[in-house]
Amino acid sequence: MQINLSPIINGEVKELPFNFTQSVSGEASEIYFKGLDLTPAGDIEVSGKISDISGYYELDCKIRLPYETHCSRCGKAFSQLCECGMRRIVSAQAERGDDEEYIIYADRTLELDGPVCEELSISFPSKPLCKTDCRGLCPVCGQDLNEGDCVHSHENNQEKDTL
DSSP, X not given: OEEEOHHHHTTSOSEEEEEEEEOOOHHHHHHHSTTSXXXXXXXXXXXXXXXXXXXXXXXXXXXXXXXXXXXXXXXXEEEXXXXXXXXXXXESSOSSXXXXXXXEOBTTEEXXXXXXXXXXXXXXXXXXXXXXXXXXXXXXXXXXXXXXXXXXXXXXXXXXXXX
């Protein structure tokens, strides 16, 4: 995802809107989402704008990616949509070292692949749930408690009631 910044750098426009859809190849998925229990289930969608604000440029965008993962309580596979926003200052050079608030551009071109995938990777839930009230599995027999109680879950509830 590359944006040609020439119109905004040359002062032709004060705001540069953009809209990208990009597939996530197996290799890119391995690089950016390694170690996460997820599989991209569609394209990354990025829409937003770059604004000239009194001599500096600001990126403001929304990012969406459908993905498949497993519930951290019951283990079932399910699909979900990750949506996040990203705001950064766009600069030809980092003004305060390697600050996360800045995205550096070169040759009047802003490359968004890395920053977008980094933002997505920190936006995925650390413990995804298939539903907010997922009951998980019985620790004794492994019964999916979303499908019904088992003898053990009833015994565990009685023990809790007597405490």
